[in-house]
Amino acid sequence: MTAGTSAPTDQQPATASSPDAVAARVRGLRKTFGDTVAIDDVDLDVPAGAVLGMLGPNGSGKTTLIRMLLGLTRPTAGTVELLGRSGNDLASALPDVGALVEGPGFHPFLSGRDNLLRSAAAEPRLGGDLRGPVDAALERVGLADAARKRYRAYSLGMKQRLGLAAALLVPRRLVVLDEPTNGLDPAGTRDVRRVVAELRASGATVLLSSHLLAEVEAVCSHVAVLQTGTLLVAGELQTLLDADTGGLVVSTPDVDDAILALREAGAPSYRAEGGVAVPPGPLEAPEIVAALVAAGVAVWEVHRRRAHLEELFARLTEEDA
Template sequence: MGEASATGPERREDRDPGDGVITTRALTKRYRGGQLAVDGLHLTVPAGSVFGFLGPNGSGKTTTIRMLMGLIEPTSGTAHVLGRPMPRSARAVLPHVGALIEGPALYGFLSGRDNLLRYDSADPTADPRTRRARVAAALDRVGLTAAAGKKAKAYSLGMKQRLGLAAALLQPRRLLVLDEPTNGLDPQGMREIRTLVRELASDGTTVFLSSHLLDEIEQVCSHAAVMAQGRLITQGPVADLAAGARGRLAVTTPDPSDAGRVLKEQGVADVVVAEERVTGEVPERDLAEVNAALVAAGVRVRGFGVERASLEDAFVALTGEGFDVAG
């Protein structure tokens, strides 16, 4: 017999034949008025990966996550989480999933600790005998032990994000879904959350992390997908996505203006001059000839080479659009 769920029994044919922790096929969400928020999404999240779900604000990331978690119904297409269809199997799936979506919902009049105790007591799979110990461990893991007794309404935005993450970590999870988890955090807090994500992944948890920060995805994720205007642009290992874009020629010199002029004469496009560093698109001609031209023009070349393409380079190459790379 299939497992019962909030939306009916699961059928054998509903099982996902793939091996992804998350898979979607032609997943689509159209809101009233015709707004197409997610358009035919085909997504595969490998087990054990830290998967970055990348796109500008308004690209469809949160809508997709809400469909994956069974919070809203898709207009068409399918979504499977842990091999089961959503939202049909939400009751069976969600106990194995920790999630922080659009910021945590907190009781402002309760302390941080009491909020977590309330969250845990609402989980029918949670053992009440270990509740306080698990809450204490979750608070410690996100750096909130000292503020555990403070009312949540007095928490900063970053502290609320940490508390929401602690709620997602109250029990071991097969999958952790985080929607913009570093929102509101200072640089130190962002580094701590990135370290925590890496630790969770090393323990075997698959982490699905949405963000509009390219550097965040590049630093912490093994795989990524790029969304724009509700459509999937590309997906795969982060290293492969970056490798798909051409690197940039970079020249280090105390004569940047002269270097920029010579590079343009040598057919280098998109030349950018910044203090003692000049970059541009890699030309078709022999780079040794370009270097020789710089030296012949009296440019003091202290560094010359092609830099590896970044995820930002890949995004711009794929979409032709700029992006928020630092937040």
């Protein structure tokens, strides 16, 4: 199935040109393994054109959710829609979906390039000479120099790169990457960041899971946070960070005195960024400054604190733990 040929459904077709469209949607999704509830009643939309970062501690259900989206794991309950397709029709969306998920895939005794040629041969949209697209994909993920090495001699990072190359053999409308930077060195991490930016610029939707909050903050437009199978929050990254922003940062050389003075004034604070951070509390900015000045603390600057994903994530997951 080529891009744009999906039959319309009751929802809008998932194209990047339609801002309300979703590339993937799950409703009431649940998965249990025996007594373990891996995913518990999750509703999630992945907007078309978004780069959505799925975050969550180990075992929170990220991989299970991704596998259910891709039809690799059968949900215990709930529905999955991919590029406007669902139910028995879900598989017809898969040629438009590139995926990097852990699992068997490549032949250990073949070179990376020969493995990719095999993957390319299975791509319905590639015909004729497969070497062009294969070499382009190897180049794109920085694997051209190691292309003729046997797969079993690849490092974890090289294996990740090859998996990414396979996901990118043909243009995709949705690319799903489970821990794409796992095992990659800083250069590999930068390559993934570049590839994700290129995909986004081309209008593709990207769903990636990661433990690297700074990476997610750098490349993602949206985030979803899972904790023990439950979706804690999902939405546009900037909106979530703006909502989380609060408190003040006071630039001062007298950090210890400032913390003490603020504690006595009823505004707990902590050491941060060249001074102290004062989380939102009972005191407003003028009262905080007055308390510091009264205590003889030199106040160089006071500004509102910009939230970072790391803090948002810590607060969400610790609150819920």
